[in-house]
Amino acid sequence: MFDVDTLVDDLRAAGREESPLLAVREVLDAAMARRTAVAEALPAVRAELLPLYRSEELTVLKVVWAPGMWLQPHDHRMWAAIGVYTGREDNTYYRRAGGGRDRIEVSGGRELGEGEVSLMGDDVIHAVQNPLSVCTGAIHVYGGDFFRRDRSDWDPETLELETEPVDRSRYFEEWNERLGL
Numbered sequence: 001m002f003d004v005d006t007l008v009d010d011l012r013a014a015g016r017e018e019s020p021l022l023a024v025r026e027v028l029d030a031a032m033a034r035r036t037a038v039a040e041a042l043p044a045v046r047a048e049l050l051p052l053y054r055s056e057e058l059t060v061l062k063v064v065w066a067p068g069m070w071l072q073p074h075d076h077r078m079w080a081a082i083g084v085y086t087g088r089e090d091n092t093y094y095r096r097a098g099g100g101r102d103r104i105e106v107s108g109g110r111e112l113g114e115g116e117v118s119l120m121g122d123d124v125i126h127a128v129q130n131p132l133s134v135c136t137g138a139i140h141v142y143g144g145d146f147f148r149r150d151r152s153d154w155d156p157e158t159l160e161l162e163t164e165p166v167d168r169s170r171y172f173e174e175w176n177e178r179l180g181l
Helices: 004-015 020-032 035-041 168-179
Strands: 048-054 059-065 070-075 080-086 089-096 104-112 117-120 125-129 136-142
Touching: 004 020, 004 048, 004 059, 004 136, 020 035, 020 080, 020 117, 020 136, 035 080, 035 136, 048 168, 104 117
Parallel strands: none
Antiparallel strands: 048 059, 059 136, 070 125, 080 117, 080 136, 089 104, 089 125
C-alpha cells in the first residue's frame, strides 16, 4: 500500500536538505518505482491540479493532464521536479530569444514516460502536453509556494510574452468540461 502522507513527509524532509532538488529526485525515484501503487492512491481520471502540500518553501502537487491537454510556455521561477506515474508528459523547452524577456525560442524537448523523473532549474521555460488519449498522472514538486509567485506565460503561437498569466485552476476545469470528464 502506498501512503501519500508518507510521500509528502519524505518530500518535505528532502526539501530541507543541502541539495534539495537532488534529494527530492531520490524520493520521487523511489515513488515512481512503485507507480502502480501511486496510481491507486492518486487516480488520474480527470484534469487536476491538486495541492498535496503547500508552504513558502515547498509545494507538492498531484497534476493530471487530460487526454490531449497542453499548457502554453511558462516559467516557474523556482526549481521543480516531476515524476510521471501513469501516462506521458511531453515537455518542450525554450530559451529567451535575443537576450530579452519578451520573446522565446524552442531549445529542446523531453518525453517523460511512466516511472521517469525530470528536474528543472529555476530559470527553465517549458510547455507541457499530454499526447495520449488517456489521462497522465504526475507528482510535481516545487521549491517554493507554487500558487504565490511571479511567473510569465508566453503565447504558444507567437512565443511573445503575455500580459496576463493563465488562471491554472480554471484552465484544468475547462479541459474537463471540453472532454466531459
